[in-house]
Amino acid sequence: MEVMLTVEGLEKSFKNKKALKGITFEVRKGEIMAILGPNGAGKSTTIRNIMGIMYPDKGSITFHNHQGKEIPRHKIGYLPEERGLYKNVKVMDILLYLADLKDYPLDKAKERILMYLKKFDLEGKDKVSIDELSKGMGQKVQFIGSILHEPELLILDEPFSGLDPVSQELFKDEIRNLADNGTAILLSSHQMNLVEEMCDRLFMIQNGQKVIYGTLDEVKTKYANFKCTIRGKNSLQILESIPKVGRVEQKEESAVLFLEQDVDPTSWLKDLPSNVVVQELKMNRISLHEIFIDIATNNNLIQEAGELDA
Amino acid sequence: MRNSMKVAKWEIKRNLKNKSFVIGLFLTPILILGFGFLGSLFGSDDEPSETTVFVNDQLEIFDMLAETVDQYELGWELQQTDLTEGDIHDELENNEDTAYIFLTPEALESGVIPVYTTDEIDSGFSSQVQLLTGPLQQIRIAQLDLTEEELAIISSNVVFEETSAEDYVAEESVSLASPLEKLVPGIFAGIILFAIVVTGMMIFQSASQEKKDKIAEIILSSVTPGELMNGKIIGYFVLGLIQVAVLLIFVVPFAATKIDEPIIEYLFVPETLLLVFIAILGYLLFAAIFVGIGATMADMTTSGNFQGLVMMLPFLSFVLMAPVLSNPSGMVAKVASYVPFTSPGVLIMRLTALDEWPWVEIIIAIVVLVISILLFMKLAGKIFKVGILMYGKNATPGEIWKWIRS
Numbered sequence: 109m110e111v112m113l114t115v116e117g118l119e120k121s122f123k124n125k126k127a128l129k130g131i132t133f134e135v136r137k138g139e140i141m142a143i144l145g146p147n148g149a150g151k152s153t154t155i156r157n158i159m160g161i162m163y164p165d166k167g168s169i170t171f172h173n174h175q176g177k178e179i180p181r182h183k184i185g186y187l188p189e190e191r192g193l194y195k196n197v198k199v200m201d202i203l204l205y206l207a208d209l210k211d212y213p214l215d216k217a218k219e220r221i222l223m224y225l226k227k228f229d230l231e232g233k234d235k236v237s238i239d240e241l242s243k244g245m246g247q248k249v250q251f252i253g254s255i256l257h258e259p260e261l262l263i264l265d266e267p268f269s270g271l272d273p274v275s276q277e278l279f280k281d282e283i284r285n286l287a288d289n290g291t292a293i294l295l296s297s298h299q300m301n302l303v304e305e306m307c308d309r310l311f312m313i314q315n316g317q318k319v320i321y322g323t324l325d326e327v328k329t330k331y332a333n334f335k336c337t338i339r340g341k342n343s344l345q346i347l348e349s350i351p352k353v354g355r356v357e358q359k360e361e362s363a364v365l366f367l368e369q370d371v372d373p374t375s376w377l378k379d380l381p382s383n384v385v386v387q388e389l390k391m392n393r394i395s396l397h398e399i400f401i402d403i404a405t406n407n408n409l410i411q412e413a414g415e416l417d418a
Numbered sequence: 419m420r421n422s423m424k425v426a427k428w429e430i431k432r433n434l435k436n437k438s439f440v441i442g443l444f445l446t447p448i449l450i451l452g453f454g455f456l457g458s459l460f461g462s463d464d465e466p467s468e469t470t471v472f473v474n475d476q477l478e479i480f481d482m483l484a485e486t487v488d489q490y491e492l493g494w495e496l497q498q499t500d501l502t503e504g505d506i507h508d509e510l511e512n513n514e515d516t517a518y519i520f521l522t523p524e525a526l527e528s529g530v531i532p533v534y535t536t537d538e539i540d541s542g543f544s545s546q547v548q549l550l551t552g553p554l555q556q557i558r559i560a561q562l563d564l565t566e567e568e569l570a571i572i573s574s575n576v577v578f579e580e581t582s583a584e585d586y587v588a589e590e591s592v593s594l595a596s597p598l599e600k601l602v603p604g605i606f607a608g609i610i611l612f613a614i615v616v617t618g619m620m621i622f623q624s625a626s627q628e629k630k631d632k633i634a635e636i637i638l639s640s641v642t643p644g645e646l647m648n649g650k651i652i653g654y655f656v657l658g659l660i661q662v663a664v665l666l667i668f669v670v671p672f673a674a675t676k677i678d679e680p681i682i683e684y685l686f687v688p689e690t691l692l693l694v695f696i697a698i699l700g701y702l703l704f705a706a707i708f709v710g711i712g713a714t715m716a717d718m719t720t721s722g723n724f725q726g727l728v729m730m731l732p733f734l735s736f737v738l739m740a741p742v743l744s745n746p747s748g749m750v751a752k753v754a755s756y757v758p759f760t761s762p763g764v765l766i767m768r769l770t771a772l773d774e775w776p777w778v779e780i781i782i783a784i785v786v787l788v789i790s791i792l793l794f795m796k797l798a799g800k801i802f803k804v805g806i807l808m809y810g811k812n813a814t815p816g817e818i819w820k821w822i823r824s
Binding site: 156159161181182184185186187188190191192193194195196197201205206208209210250253254 | 421424425428431432435436627631632633635636637638639640641807
């Protein structure tokens with residue numbers, strides 16, 4: 109796949125604190141690349157450096173489809189984390205202004221605005237003033253503003269924060285749709301379940317450093333061991349005595365068994381002792397969410413994996 | 419530059435669609451006219467009402483008196499009466515603003531004409547009535563049977579004619595020119611400076627609103643901070659000019675009907691160009707300062723002393739108004755012309771008050787002004803770039819200083 113954006117060795121300090129310590133990744137055409145990390149990890153700082161809103165102390169940012177040193181602003185769509193809209197203007201006016209700033213033809217922009225308003229359940233709101241919109245509606249308008257000019261690279265900083273599940277689904281579908289049509293998408297989030305469902309590759313960052321970088325599958329096979337959830341009344345002892353079980357978390361009638369890394373799920377299931385009571389059994393990999401929480405709380409899970417990997 | 423124009427166009431459009439801006443746009447001239455109208459309302463109250471003057475004319479010179487009254491526009495209602503001095507007591511008790519003059523041969527001979535007035539009488543009456551002494555004096559002289567030459571000598575007064583050295587050199591000076599002729603371009607430039615500086619203060623709000631609404635980052639993904647700043651300065655400049663235009667459309671015809679002078683003619687003189695140029699320089703200076711300071715503040719209501727002080731800068735020239743106007747070539751005026759914050763206002767005042775323009779001073783002052791504009795634009799650009807993206811708190815002077823140095 110064609111690489112659209114390369115970030116290499118990005119470093120940035122605020123006062124005496126180093127916010128970014130050598131961030132390197134790339135974004136390719138038609139893929140969704142996610143930057144994940146807890147609050148204050150450096151996600152927004154990375155994105156602002158890419159957008160030229162801040163300047164890195166060290167490192168380089170390259171837009172491949174573009175000659176010259178400036179940032180190709182017209183080809184980028186950007187939804188910042190700190191976002192808002194002018195209060196007392198009409199939806200249509202502000203969207204046309206944003207399109208005009210991107211040098212997008214206005215008649216075409218008008219068509220697309222109406223199309224997207226309809227898509228996002230905002231039909232007929234084009235002449236409504238922004239301050240009459242709810243927060244969620246406002247966010248939809250901002251999102252439309254960022255994709256209106258058919259950008260080649262779309263950068264979304266926490267696009268799902270503050271959205272209800274229905275709107276989240278809408279956004280997710282549209283982002284996927286754009287990627288399928290060839291847009292390179294870089295999104296940051298800490299809502300792991302959503303990211304897990306949609307991203308192709310991910311870059312996990314903590315304290316301004318890379319923790320994990322790779323495709324979702326790679327990451328999962330590399331870091332996410334299997335876990336087995338069993339519903340049924342079992343004593344902790346029995347469960348812990350099952351071979352290749354690392355850790356057991358028991359809650360009332362259900363228990364989660366975290367398996368060791370080199371477990372082959374089928375043979376492990378075959379070897380399950382017959383005295384284990386099974387009402388229900390679920391076998392899956394540890395989710396991104398769990399990896400993420402482990403990283404954020406500096407738990408041992410990822411370190412174990414890291415050590416084994418080393 | 420293209421992006422700056424887009425931002426400017428947007429700011430203009432956004433404000434013109436904003437109800438409170440439009441109301442303000444028309445309220446300003448209406449307020450000015452309103453005060454003018456109120457003034458003339460009070461003024462007309464003070465105008466003297468007609469004094470009724472009854473004349474018991476036994477000398478048969480009533481026509482001559484009437485002529486004199488007309489000539490001096492005394493505003494009397496002159497009437498003949500047959501009432502004698504004894505009869506008028508009741509009349510005087512029951513009337514207002516009325517006077518009785520008794521022209522009898524005895525009175526003429528003695529030179530003392532009895533005049534009776536009501537308690538309430540126009541304050542100017544006693545001096546006005548003295549104007550009638552002229553024709554009466556002539557009648558007395560005429561009774562002396564003098565030759566025409568003698569008559570002419572007696573009836574002409576002796577006067578002192580003064581000629582000062584200055585007038586002597588330039589005899590045909592501008593002493594005949596109306597004071598308005600010099601004032602009009604100055605007032606015009608003053609209005610422009612005031613209107614666009616006031617509109618310029620909206621830049622300040624606009625920049626801090628941008629932060630509050632958190633739209634700055636979205637806009638900055640399309641334009642550079644410099645373009646955004648310049649766009650705002652240009653946009654509000656045009657809005658200021660619109661305000662000036664609306665003001666002039668309302669005020670000039672009104673003033674033209676009220677004041678009996680060719681105001682429009684006074685306005686279109688070369689002096690106006692320079693004054694307006696100075697006013698525009700003044701706007702650019704304050705616009706740069708406001709846009710920079712606005713970017714450091716998230717909220718008007720929590721502005722610190724520092725920001726408050728900066729906001730007061732344009733009004734410094736108003737403080738200096740009295741000393742500058744009383745002595746346009748004085749020390750205060752000269753120094754203030756070289757201080758960039760006061761120079762636009764003070765220059766306009768001085769040039770309006772002075773007959774001869776001190777060109778060297780003007781040129782130095784303008785050069786100082788232009789250099790400070792360039793400097794402040796550069797500083798504002800630095801402050802704006804960092805400030806506009808700093809959310810949630812106002813910047814301290816220390817922080818601002820750090821941005822400038824970086």
